[in-house]
Amino acid sequence: MEGSLYAQLADKMTEQIRHGAIAIGERMPSVRHLSRQERVSISTVMAAYSLLEERGWVEARPKSGYYACRQIREALAVPSASVVEPDPVIASTSQLVMDVQRDGFKPHAINFCRATPALDFPISRHLRQTYTRLSRTQQHLGVSCLPEGPYVLRQQIARHAMDAGVAVSPDSIVTTAGSLNAMGLCLQVLTRPGDLVAVESPCYYGILQLIEAYGLKAIEVPTHPETGLSLEALKLAMEQWPLKVILTVPSFSNPLGCSIPDERKKALVRLLEQYQVPLIEDDVYGDLYFGTHRPGAIKAFDKQGLVLLCSSLSKTIDPQLRVGWVLAGRYYEEILHRKFVNMLSTPVLPQLVCAEVLGQGIYERHLRQAREAYRQRYQRLVDLVSETFPAITKISRPQGGIVAWLEMPENFDSTELYHFCRNAGVLIAPGEIFSINKQFKHCFRLNYAPRWTREREAAIRKLGQWISDQIEKP
Ligand SMILES: Cc1ncc(COP(=O)(O)O)c(C=O)c1O
Incomplete structure (x- = not known):
């Protein structure tokens, strides 16, 4: 429905009403006029107007035409900021x-x-074709892969990291089976059972599961629905508790969708440096911005290697790929060893497919469509x-x-x-x-x-x- 011509026209007019280009109460363009202007049929315009009427954006007045209206309540409030007392709790x-x-x-x-x-984006078809072709032409069964992952993929990841302001060598990247797996490896390296980990509140439940599985204690830090993790509360927690690591999804978090503004990301890195506490940054949603530019990564401001940036193609393409990575900073060797101990390596074929997709500009086109x-x-x-x-x-x-x-x-x-x-x-x-x-x-x-x-x-x-x-x- 969304892709059809009448729905696109309805969306366009909705935007005009929403932004005030057509005022509430104003008469909408006549069906004939719109049909000429947009070069679409009369029936397409009629269908667009019925959809707008159904959605409450216009009302039909007998013998007079359609008028913009705003029957629906646009101004639903934003959720409240969380107000937890940061206190360590055994995650359960x-x-x-x-x-x-x-x-x-x-x-x-x-x-x-x-x-x-x-x-349902075209990239899925492209992925299938690339899989089929590479499974025929590349030797991938019976070959072992380096624990750090194929160089061609790491090269693409390094190139792509520049978009988030991160300059990194392919040799400091370890590929993983997704971002959750990457975060798990980081926690294994940075913590021991009973240690304290600061997380945002509310927090993606997969992260809480990891913390539980490793016998850690979580400190939930109040999080603002628009500006993310409260640095003030985090600082207090750092002063009060021997935090081993901070774990955050700083750009379009799950579930709040909030982002820490770039200026505050810089301030966050200063805090890490002051207290010498490492931070695991989960950047799985960073590429999916609605605005004009990608938010920077916290890692972009990290000069001391304290930030471990984890990400994957699970949210931008498909979670079934199970292709992720970690930019491990000063912990590179330990993370690599952990990956080796946990799984030797990750399957080669999906990684080669992703390297090719990332390298061809198809990914960029896909991201524009998806956003x-x-x-x-x-x-x-x-x-x-x-x-x-x-x-x-x-x-x-x-x-x-x-x-x-x-x-x-x-x-x-x-x-x-x-x-x-x-x-x-x-x-x-x-x-x-x-x-x-x-x-x-x-x-x-x-x-x-x-x-x-x-x-x-x-x-x-x-x-x-x-x-x-x-x-x-x-
Ligand atoms: C914030 C966040 N991080 C990580 C994941 C899992 O990512 P992956 O499939 O790459 O392990 C999810 C999935 O919902 C998520 O929302």
Whole structure:
């Protein structure tokens, strides 16, 4: 639906109303005029106007035409900043995490729960073709790969890191089976059981799982929904506790979608230097910005090798690739050894495929398409939520990435909602799995990456209804 001509025209006019080029109450261009101006058929314009009417952006007045209106509430508030007292807690996440993870694979459910990218971009076809060709022409079975990964891939990663302001040699990169795997290797090198790790709050549940698995204690640091990790709170935690490492997703975090402004990233590096504490930077979403330029990496400001930058192609292309990496700074040799001990090496073929895709400009083209699509898909989510959710709903304002965070009143139970929706075939990620203190029970996360279909839109409307029912329950 999103790609069709009438929907594109409707989106264009929505933008004009949203930005005030067409004022509320103003008469919209006539069907005939628009058809001539846009060089589309009368029926396309009619279909665009009905879609706008359905979405609440225009109203039809008898014998007069269409008028711009704003029936829906645009100004949903932003979620609150977290206010945790930074205190070390033995990480213990629940069975719920595994349920949510498995849910993501239910074939017929309408899935908003996993933070996976859309897989309907042309790059997927290109990937398949490259796989087929390289599996015929490259010797990849029965050959072993260096633990650090193929040079051609590391070369592409180094080249690409420049976009985030990071100048790095291919020889200081270790490839991994994804970013989570990269972070796991870093934690193995930097910590011992019982050590303290500072994380943002709310925090991607995969990171909390890692911390639990390694017997570490997590300190949740308050995080602002727009500017990310609070440096003031982090400094206090560093003064008070013997922190072994800080772990953050500084650009378009999961689940808040917030980003630490570049100036504050610089200040964060000064803190690391002052306290000599290393930081693991998870940059899986950095390429998916909606604005005009890519945010810099924290690593770009790191002169002492204290930052270990982890990333992958899981969010930009496909998580099934399992191709990630770590720019390990001063810990390079230890990380390499850990990778060797854990898995000897990672499979060669996917790495060669990724090296080729990264090297051909196809990736850049894909990123441009994906960014624009995700920006529009987020906007559509906001429209739907504005139309159908209770007015009290708060929604995050990600400037990139693929997930939105929704906040309900304090006494709302998103785990109950999760179970209810799951039985009805709609999957969401409940807030409690994003914290070791289970403090976000009144929040939940939605993935807006997939193309909007009538079924997905209907599911959001139902979700809005179920939420209203739960809130109104005596
Ligand atoms: C912030 C963050 N980091 C890492 C991952 C996992 O990445 P990968 O598939 O590369 O291991 C996810 C997946 O949801 C994520 O949201």
